[in-house]
Amino acid sequence: MTVPAGFGLRPLAPELVLLGAAVAALFVHLFAGRKGRRAAGCVALAGIAGAAAALALTPASAGALFGGHLAVDAFALYFKAAVLLAGALTLVLAFRFFDVEGGEPAEAYVLALLSMVGMSAAVSSVDLVTTYVAFELFAIPSYVLAGIFKKERRSAEAGIKYFFLGTLSSAIMLLGLALVYGLTGSTSYAEIGPALAGARPWPALAAMGLVLAGLFFKAAFVPFHMWAPDVYEGAPTPLAVFLSTAPKAAALAVVVRVLTALFGGWEGAWGPVLQVVAAATMFWGNLAAMTQKSLKRMLAYSAVAQAGYLAIGLAAWGESGRMAVLFYVVAYILMNAGAFGLILLVDRGGRFDESVDGLAGLARRAPVAAAGALVLLLSLTGIPPTAGFMGKYFLFTAAVERGMVPLAAAGALNSVLSLFYYFRIGKAMFLAEAPPAPAGGVDPAAGRVSGLVTAFLALAAAALLLGGVLPDLLSGPAAAAVLGR
Amino acid sequence: MNVLGIPILTFVTFLPAAGMAVLLLLPASRTRALKLAANAFTGLEFLATLLLLARFDAGSGGMQFVERWPWIKAIGAQYLLGLDGISLLLVLLTSLLTFVATLSSWGAVRTRLKEYYVFMLLLETGMIGVFLALDLILFYVFWEVVLVPMYFLIGVWGGERRLYAAIKFFLYTLFGSVAMLVGILVLRGAHRTFDWTAMIAAGGAVPAALQGWIFLLFFLGFAIKVPMFPFHTWLPDAHVEAPTAGSVLLAGVLLKMGSYGFLRFSLPLLPDAARRYAPAMVVLALVSIVYGALVSLMQKDMKKLIAYSSVSHMGFVMLGLFVLTPLAAKGAVLQMVNHGLSTGALFLVVGVVYERRHTRLIADFGGLASRMPVYAAVFLVMALSSIGLPGLNGFIGEFMILMGTFPVSWLWTAVAATGIVLGAGYMLWLYQRVMFGPVVHPANESLKDLTVREFAAFLPLLVLVFWIGVFPKPFLDIIDKPVERIVRIVNPAHYEAPR
Numbered sequence: 001m002t003v004p005a006g007f008g009l010r011p012l013a014p015e016l017v018l019l020g021a022a023v024a025a026l027f028v029h030l031f032a033g034r035k036g037r038r039a040a041g042c043v044a045l046a047g048i049a050g051a052a053a054a055l056a057l058t059p060a061s062a063g064a065l066f067g068g069h070l071a072v073d074a075f076a077l078y079f080k081a082a083v084l085l086a087g088a089l090t091l092v093l094a095f096r097f098f099d100v101e102g103g104e105p106a107e108a109y110v111l112a113l114l115s116m117v118g119m120s121a122a123v124s125s126v127d128l129v130t131t132y133v134a135f136e137l138f139a140i141p142s143y144v145l146a147g148i149f150k151k152e153r154r155s156a157e158a159g160i161k162y163f164f165l166g167t168l169s170s171a172i173m174l175l176g177l178a179l180v181y182g183l184t185g186s187t188s189y190a191e192i193g194p195a196l197a198g199a200r201p202w203p204a205l206a207a208m209g210l211v212l213a214g215l216f217f218k219a220a221f222v223p224f225h226m227w228a229p230d231v232y233e234g235a236p237t238p239l240a241v242f243l244s245t246a247p248k249a250a251a252l253a254v255v256v257r258v259l260t261a262l263f264g265g266w267e268g269a270w271g272p273v274l275q276v277v278a279a280a281t282m283f284w285g286n287l288a289a290m291t292q293k294s295l296k297r298m299l300a301y302s303a304v305a306q307a308g309y310l311a312i313g314l315a316a317w318g319e320s321g322r323m324a325v326l327f328y329v330v331a332y333i334l335m336n337a338g339a340f341g342l343i344l345l346v347d348r349g350g351r352f353d354e355s356v357d358g359l360a361g362l363a364r365r366a367p368v369a370a371a372g373a374l375v376l377l378l379s380l381t382g383i384p385p386t387a388g389f390m391g392k393y394f395l396f397t398a399a400v401e402r403g404m405v406p407l408a409a410a411g412a413l414n415s416v417l418s419l420f421y422y423f424r425i426g427k428a429m430f431l432a433e434a435p436p437a438p439a440g441g442v443d444p445a446a447g448r449v450s451g452l453v454t455a456f457l458a459l460a461a462a463a464l465l466l467g468g469v470l471p472d473l474l475s476g477p478a479a480a481a482v483l484g485r
Numbered sequence: 486m487n488v489l490g491i492p493i494l495t496f497v498t499f500l501p502a503a504g505m506a507v508l509l510l511l512p513a514s515r516t517r518a519l520k521l522a523a524n525a526f527t528g529l530e531f532l533a534t535l536l537l538l539a540r541f542d543a544g545s546g547g548m549q550f551v552e553r554w555p556w557i558k559a560i561g562a563q564y565l566l567g568l569d570g571i572s573l574l575l576v577l578l579t580s581l582l583t584f585v586a587t588l589s590s591w592g593a594v595r596t597r598l599k600e601y602y603v604f605m606l607l608l609e610t611g612m613i614g615v616f617l618a619l620d621l622i623l624f625y626v627f628w629e630v631v632l633v634p635m636y637f638l639i640g641v642w643g644g645e646r647r648l649y650a651a652i653k654f655f656l657y658t659l660f661g662s663v664a665m666l667v668g669i670l671v672l673r674g675a676h677r678t679f680d681w682t683a684m685i686a687a688g689g690a691v692p693a694a695l696q697g698w699i700f701l702l703f704f705l706g707f708a709i710k711v712p713m714f715p716f717h718t719w720l721p722d723a724h725v726e727a728p729t730a731g732s733v734l735l736a737g738v739l740l741k742m743g744s745y746g747f748l749r750f751s752l753p754l755l756p757d758a759a760r761r762y763a764p765a766m767v768v769l770a771l772v773s774i775v776y777g778a779l780v781s782l783m784q785k786d787m788k789k790l791i792a793y794s795s796v797s798h799m800g801f802v803m804l805g806l807f808v809l810t811p812l813a814a815k816g817a818v819l820q821m822v823n824h825g826l827s828t829g830a831l832f833l834v835v836g837v838v839y840e841r842r843h844t845r846l847i848a849d850f851g852g853l854a855s856r857m858p859v860y861a862a863v864f865l866v867m868a869l870s871s872i873g874l875p876g877l878n879g880f881i882g883e884f885m886i887l888m889g890t891f892p893v894s895w896l897w898t899a900v901a902a903t904g905i906v907l908g909a910g911y912m913l914w915l916y917q918r919v920m921f922g923p924v925v926h927p928a929n930e931s932l933k934d935l936t937v938r939e940f941a942a943f944l945p946l947l948v949l950v951f952w953i954g955v956f957p958k959p960f961l962d963i964i965d966k967p968v969e970r971i972v973r974i975v976n977p978a979h980y981e982a983p984r
Contacts, residue, residue: 323559363600384625394559396667412666415659423636430641431640432648471559
C-alpha cells in the first residue's frame with residue numbers, strides 16, 4: 001500500500017510546521033531585541049500547537065513513504081503526539097523558570113523545536129540511515145539544552161557529560177547498524193527483518209546488542225543510565241523535564257520498532273535481557289531515589305525508575321505489552337513534567353528551592369497546587385484512581401499474561417519502595433509545618449506561589465485522574481497504534 | 486437495579502464524595518458550616534444505607550441491586566456493584582461508624598477542619614465501595630482509595646509520632662495491596678474476567694496449584710489488613726497515633742476490609758487452596774487470639790491496649806472463617822459487626838478522656854467513676870460487650886464461632902476460649918484501674934461527664950450492642966443465605982457428611 005508519488009510532503013506536515021516555527025522563532029529573537037526571547041518562546045509554543053493540529057489532520061498510512069525511509073503509521077503518529085505533549089509542557093515551565101531565574105536564552109526554544117523534529121522523524125524512520133540521522137538530529141540539540149544555562153556550573157557539567165556519553169552511545173549504535181547492514185546488505189527495515197532472522201546467531205546477536213545499547217542509553221535503562229541523574233539534575237528544571245521525557249519516548253518508539261522489524265526473529269534472545277533490564281532499572285532508580293534530599297535529584301532517579309516500569313512492557317512484548325508501553329509513556333510524560341513542575345511553584349527571591357524540605361507546609365499556602373501534586377505523587381506511585389495506576393496495571397497484566405509473574409511482582413514491590421520517597425514529598429507538603437524564619441534571614445516559607453504552575457499542576461492532575469477513571473480514552477488510541485496488528 | 490428511580494448503590498457509594506465536593510467549595514474559615522455539612526452528609530449517608538436495608542430481600546442469597554456497566558474495555562473490567570447480606574451489614578456498620586466518628590470530631594478536631602472532613606468523606610466513599618464492588622479491579626481501586634485519606638488522618642491530626650505511624654501504615658498496607666494486585670492479575674489469567682459473579686458461576690476453573698499461589702498473594706493483602714499475627718505490627722502504632730475518629734474507623738471498618746476480603750474472595754474463588762491452608766490459617770488465628778490478649782494485659786496506654794485487643798478479636802473472626810462451618814462463619818460475620826461496634830465505641834471512650842486530659846496512660850487515671858457516672862456506665866457496657874458477656878452482642882458472635890469450631894476440633898475451641906478468659910482479664914483490669922479507687926490525680930477531680938453530643942454519638946452503638954445481644958435473629962437472617970452459599974462452595978463435604 002504505497003502512497004502514490006504525487007503525495008508530496010503532506011505526511012510530514014507536523015515536522016515542517018515545527019521546523020518553520022523554529023526558524024521563525026530564531027528570526028523573532030534576532031529582530032525583536034531583548035523582548036524577543038519571550039516572543040520566540042511564544043512562537044515556539046504556537047508552532048507546537050500548529051504541529052499538533054497538523055498531526056491531527058495527518059492520516060495514518062500503512063506503507064513506508066519517501067522511498068521506504070519513513071512510515072507515518074498510527075504508531076508513529078501516537079509517539080509524535082507524545083513528543084509534542086512533552087515539548088509543550090516543557091515550554092510552559094520554561095516561561096516560569098526564566099521569569100524567575102532570568103537570563104532567558106531564546107536558543108532553548110529553538111533547539112527544543114529542532115530536537116522535536118528529530119524525534120518526530122526518529123519515531124517514523126524505517127531505514128537504518130534515516131534512523132541514525134534522526135537520532136543525531138534530536139541528540140545534538142539536547143546536549144546543548146542540558147548545558148544551556150551558562151550561569152550555573154552544574155548545567156555546563158551536565159551538557160558536557162551528556163555530550164560525551166551521548167556521542168559514545170551513538171557511535172556504538174552506529175557500529176551495530178553497520179553490522180546489520182553488513183549481515184543483510186540492506187538498509188530498509190522491511191528487507192532486513194526476514195534476512196536477519198536467518199542470519200548466523202553470533203554476528204546477529206552482536207549487532208543487536210550494540211544497537212540496543214545505544215537505544216537503552218537514550219532511554220536511560222540500567223546499565224546505561226549513569227548519565228541520567230546528573231544530567232536531569234544539572235539541566236535547568238524545564239529542560240530536565242524535556243530531557244527526561246521526550247528523548248525517552250522517542251527512544252522507546254525506536255526500540256519497539258527495531259525489536260519488531262529488525263530483531264523480531266530474535267525475541268528469545270532479547271526477551272530475557274529486557275526482563276533483567278526492567279528489574280534492574282526499577283530497583284536501581286527507586287533505591288537510589290530513597291536517599292536523596294534534593295527534590296530534583298530524587299525526581300531524576302525516579303525518572304530512571306519509571307523507565308524500568310516501561311521496560312516491563314517491552315519484556316512482556318505481545319500486543320498487550322506494547323499497548324501498555326504506549327499508555328504508560330503518555331502518563332509518564334504528564335507525571336514527570338508535573339513533578340518537576342512542583343519545583344517551580346514557589347519563587348524564593350529569584351531562586352527555586354530544590355530541596356524536599358522546601359515544600360514544608362505547602363498545603364496551607366497553596367492548597368490547589370498541593371492537591372494537584374498529591375495526585376501526581378499517587379500516580380507516580382501507582383495508586384488508583386490515576387493513569388499511573390492504570391498504566392502499571394496494563395504493564396503488569398501484560399507480564400503476567402506471558403508468565404512473567406516474578407517480573408510483575410518485582411514491579412509491584414517497586415511501587416511500594418517508591419512510595420517511601422514519593423511520600424516524603426507528600427509528607428512535606430501536607431504533614432510538616434513550615435520551618436520558622438531564621439533570625440534576620442529570609443523567611444523560607446516566603447515567596448510567591450505561581451498561578452501558572454498551580455494551573456499546570458491542576459491540569460496535569462486532572463488529566464491523570466481522567467486517565468485513571470476512564471482509561472479507555474487513552475488505551476483506545478494506544479491499542480490502535482500498536483505496531484503489527 | 487434502581488430504587489426510587491436512582492441507581493442506589495452508586496448513590497450510596499458516591500454520596501460522601503459529593504459531600505466532599507461540597508465541602509471543597511466552602512471556605513475554610515466557615516468552620517461551623519463545614520461541621521454541619523460534614524455531619525449532614527454522613528447522616529444522610531446513614532439514612533441512605535437504611536433505605537438499602539428496607540429494600541433488601543433477605544430471602545435471596547444472591548447479589549441484589551446489581552449495577553453493571555462496561556468500564557475499561559481494554560481489559561474487560563466492569564463497573565460492577567452488588568450487595569448481599571454480608572455486604573449490607575458491613576455497609577451499615579460503615580455508614581453508622583462514620584457518622585458517629587464525624588459527630589465525635591465536632592469538638593475534638595480544631596485544626597485544618599476543611600481538610601479533615603474532606604478526608605473523612607473520601608474515606609467513607611472508599612470503604613463503602615470496597616464492600617460493594619464485585620469487579621476485582623474496581624474493588625482494588627476502592628481498596629487503595631481508602632489508604633490515602635487514612636494516611637492523612639493519622640499523619641496530620643495524629644499524636645506525637647504521627648509521621649512515623651502514618652508512613653508505616655501506608656507502606657505496610659500498600660505492600661499487602663500490591664501483592665493482592667498481582668494475585669488478582671494471576672486470577673484474571675485463569676478466568677479471563679474480573680467479574681466476581683462470573684468467577685463464582687465458573688466454579689473450579691482455577692487449577693489447585695495456581696490457587697495456592699493466588700491464595701498466598703491474597704493472604705498478604707488481607708492478612709496485613711486484618712491484621713493477623715505476625716503482620717500486626719503496624720496496628721498499634723497507627724491506632725495509638727491516629728485521632729479518635731481515625732481509630733474508630735480503622736478498627737471499626739478498615740480491619741473488616743481484610744476479613745471481608747478473605748470471605749468474599751479467598752474462600753469462594755479459591756476453595757481448594759482455602760481448604761488446604763485452613764489449618765495453617767486457624768493456627769495463625771489462634772496465635773493472634775492468645776498473643777493479642779497477652780500483649781493487651783501488659784499495656785500501659787489505653788489505646789494500645791484496645792489496639793492489641795483488636796488483634797485478639799480479629800483472630801476470632803479469622804478462626805470463624807477458616808474452620809469452614811456455616812455456624813462459625815456466620816458467627817465470624819456477626820463478630821465483625823460486633824467488633825466494629827464495641828471497639829469503635831471503646832476508642833471513642835478513650836477519646837473522651839483524652840480530649841479532657843490529653844493523656845491516655847492508664848496510670849494517669851483512677852476513680853473516674855465517681856466523677857463521670859454516665860461515662861462510667863457507657864464504658865462498662867462497651868467493655869463487657871468486648872469481653873462477650875451474655876446478653877450483649879459480643880457473646881453471640883464468639884459463642885457461635887466456638888460452637889461452630891467445636892465439632893471440628895475441641896482443641897482449637899479450648900485455645901480460643903482462653904482468649905475470652907484473658908480478654909475478661911485485661912478489659913476488667915483496665916476498667917478497674919481507670920474507674921475505681923480513689924482519685925489520685927488532682928486534674929481528674931474536676932472532669933466533666935459526657936456532654937449531650939458525646940452521649941448522642943454513643944447512643945446508637947449502645948442500642949445495637951443490646952439489640953444484637955438480646956435478639957440477634959434479624960441480623961443473622963440477613964447473613965444466613967450468603968454465608969451458607971460461600972461455605973457450600975468452599976466446604977461441600979460439610980453438607981454431605983452425616984451429622
